[in-house]
Amino acid sequence: MSPLAELLLVLVVLGLAVKLLLLNFWRAVLFVSPGSVRLVPVAPADRMQLPPELAPLAGQLQALGFVPLGSHLEKPRFQTGTPSYDFAHPGEHTFATLHFSPRGEPRLYLLTPLAPEGFVLTAGYPRPGFELPGRYRSGGFPESSPERLLEFHRVRLQGLPASEDFTWEERLRSGQAWYRGLGQREIRRQNLQGLLWTAVALAIVAGLFLGGDRPV
Known part of the structure; x- marks a missing residue:
């Protein structure tokens, strides 16, 4: 040559x-380093700019009693971050977050922090199931409507002590805690x-x- x-x-x-x-x-x-992901607040509820593609899901959430909290970025190192739009239903002990998949598809997941520590995460898209008894449950139910997803989430919450704080500050704190703790196994697998x-x-x-x- x-x-x-x-x-x-x-x-x-x-x-x-x-x-x-x-x-x-x-x-x-x-x-x-899964814990290096930062949750960066962007705008509170009264200034949250929801993309039109997410409006139908947001409308269904609000019809179920969820109220807007605000938007944030989930920002790994060396990336611009994923915009996320947060809602809460204190009566259901549940946060809801809308975002886009890497392919631009609208996505929804429900999150409940447990007391004193732990999470139940129920996604409306494919997500491998994982459980630590009494502390953590995650899984996906693809193509479920928000109403149906909330029903699945209620069932998965049964017998577990849900948190009572469903403010936007707690949503951000819980998300950061997930990356630094119980979510690390899933992040590494992904x-x-x-x-x-x-x-x-x-x-x-x-x-x-x-x-x-x-x-x-």
Whole structure:
């Protein structure tokens, strides 16, 4: 292989490695440090700007008795963050949060903090089930309406001591506590692939710059 062809091959491989890093490095960081995600308040209820695509779900939540709390960003390192729109129904001991999937699809999940510690999380989209008896339950019921999702959530809450504080401040505090505690196992499971691809990309870069032989 000529020196020019060898150089071009090295540049192509390096470009692929860099692309892998750009796509996956933040997920590797999230795997290593789930608690590094920050919940950043954006606007209280009276200034919350709900995207039109989420308005139908928001309307159904409000018909069930949920009231708007505000919006926040869930911001991993090296990412701009996911906008989230929060509601609460103190009578149901439940927070509701609307956001978009990575593909831009409207999503809803319900969250109840437990006393003195723990969570019940019920999502209206695919989510692997996970449980720690008496402390944590999470799972998904894809394509459920808000009304149906709330029914599932009530059942999953039975026998567990729900918190009594359903202010926006508590919603933000609970979300941060989830990332720093009981949610870490799920976050690592979701981002394991990102960690592996990051390792592959770093191995490629190391092979190109530190290896004794270049690809021929």
